[in-house]
Amino acid sequence: xxxxxxxxxxxxxxxxxxxxxxxxxxxxxxxxxxxxxxxxxxxxxxxxxxxxxxxxxxxxxxxxxxxxxxxxxxxxxxxxxxxxxxxxxxxxxxxxxxxxxxxxxxxxxxxxxxxxxxxxx
Numbered sequence: 001x002x003x004x005x006x007x008x009x010x011x012x013x014x015x016x017x018x019x020x021x022x023x024x025x026x027x028x029x030x031x032x033x034x035x036x037x038x039x040x041x042x043x044x045x046x047x048x049x050x051x052x053x054x055x056x057x058x059x060x061x062x063x064x065x066x067x068x069x070x071x072x073x074x075x076x077x078x079x080x081x082x083x084x085x086x087x088x089x090x091x092x093x094x095x096x097x098x099x100x101x102x103x104x105x106x107x108x109x110x111x112x113x114x115x116x117x118x119x120x121x
Contacts, residue, residue, distance in 0.1 A: 035054060
């Protein structure tokens with residue numbers, strides 16, 4: 001397990017560096033990455049978002065990245081262009097560390113599938 005964890009951390013560090021080059025600022029943490037993905041998925045460009053909208057953007061991102069493993073499916077968008085997702089299957093019960101690993105793996109997959117950014121060596 002240790003080798004896989006190390007590979008995940010190395011890939012994550014590479015992704016953070018690539019995102020910093022793309023947007024000019026290094027994301028602080030997972031929440032920052034999820035926010036960026038949510039903004040991308042919303043597709044309305046960069047603007048000021050309310051606190052509630054920021055939470056919604058992070059939810060959009062989580063649903064998007066977890067859709068790669070079949071946990072969520074896109075239902076459609078509302079009249080304001082916000083995507084809505086429906087759960088397809090139950091998420092496993094993980095501790096916080098396992099949850100973060102799962103999200104990191106899926107965020108890496110997102111950047112590879114959506115932007116062709118490979119972070120493995």
